[in-house]
Amino acid sequence: MPSFLLKTEPSEFSFQDLVKKKRATWDGVTNAAALIHLRSIAKGDTIYIYHTGDEKAVVGVARALGGAFEDPKRPGKTPEGKPKFAVVDVAPVGPVATPVTLAAIKGDPRFAELGLVKQSRLSVMPVPGAMEKVLREMAGLGG
DNA sequence: GCCAACGTTGGC
């Protein structure tokens, strides 16, 4: 099953906020490359939440409640007929046992091809299966 | 359609 990493600035919307709210619509993504990845999120996909700013670490796990859909606040289609500004509903699964810091990710060559490392400004990116396994180990998550 | 100028993000 595919998994993804979503970045957020915790002072605006943190993983803890998601836990409190029980579910949230992940919106506000405007970057074209990030939107391409966002649109590929499907129901049940695992989502890793990364905090930028002072924390710079993967702090929690969430799940997509459905597939990406058109942002009702910003309707519009791409020339291909896809939602221009896609959003996705997510629910928290739980915090990681051990936050996985950006420094740790950058220091591990197995993450060299991860979007977080290659393009620091990308806010939505796929996490390939092999990397997800490493990430889960570092985060102290089972399976 | 090119590209310089400007704005934004996010790590340092």
Added chain:
DNA sequence: GCCAACGTTGGC
């Protein structure tokens, strides 16, 4: 607070 990387805008 600075600046590199990248995206967007607007003049031509």
